[in-house]
Amino acid sequence: RPPPAAGVGAAAPPAAPAAPGGRTRDALGGDVFCTFLGALNFELPFEATRAAGLYAHLFVNGGNVVGLGPACREDAAAFASGFRWSMGAGIVWPTRVGKLELNLTRVVRAREHDRVKAGVQFGFSPPTF
Numbered sequence: 001r002p003p004p005a006a007g008v009g010a011a012a013p014p015a016a017p018a019a020p021g022g023r024t025r026d027a028l029g030g031d032v033f034c035t036f037l038g039a040l041n042f043e044l045p046f047e048a049t050r051a052a053g054l055y056a057h058l059f060v061n062g063g064n065v066v067g068l069g070p071a072c073r074e075d076a077a078a079f080a081s082g083f084r085w086s087m088g089a090g091i092v093w094p095t096r097v098g099k100l101e102l103n104l105t106r107v108v109r110a111r112e113h114d115r116v117k118a119g120v121q122f123g124f125s126p127p128t129f
Contacts, residue, residue, distance in 0.1 A: 030066045031067050032065070033066075035063035037059065039058065039060075040058045041056070042055065042057070056090065056092070057089070057090055057092055058087075064084060084107070084111060084114065085109040086107045088105035097127070098127050099123075099127075100124055101125075102121075103121045105119065
């Protein structure tokens with residue numbers, strides 16, 4: 001029985017033409033990934049924001065993901081040199097259901113096939129237990 005013509009994951013057709021060396025480029029994942037987050041949190045100078053528990057932060061995010069193929073040394077070099085970086089500033093409101101964030105963001109470093117958007121970002125993260 002032949003494999004399906006389209007699908008998700010390994011059954012999906014490549015999203016982009018083959019890169020040099022014959023490997024295809026798609027956005028479904030990889031074999032090795034790394035992320036980085038650095039943040040500086042500080043109180044806002046207003047009594048109302050302190051009473052509500054609001055605080056501000058400055059942050060830097062970075063990361064990369066690559067697939068490992070037969071040319072492992074080239075893949076390691078691509079992994080090290082291909083990190084994407086963004087930075088921003090925002091206001092954080094910790095609640096019982098999690099942290100709500102309103103951030104201004106800017107992409108500092110992207111790859112040629114990334115779709116980059118800078119601007120306002122709303123975020124939510126569940127509480128840590």
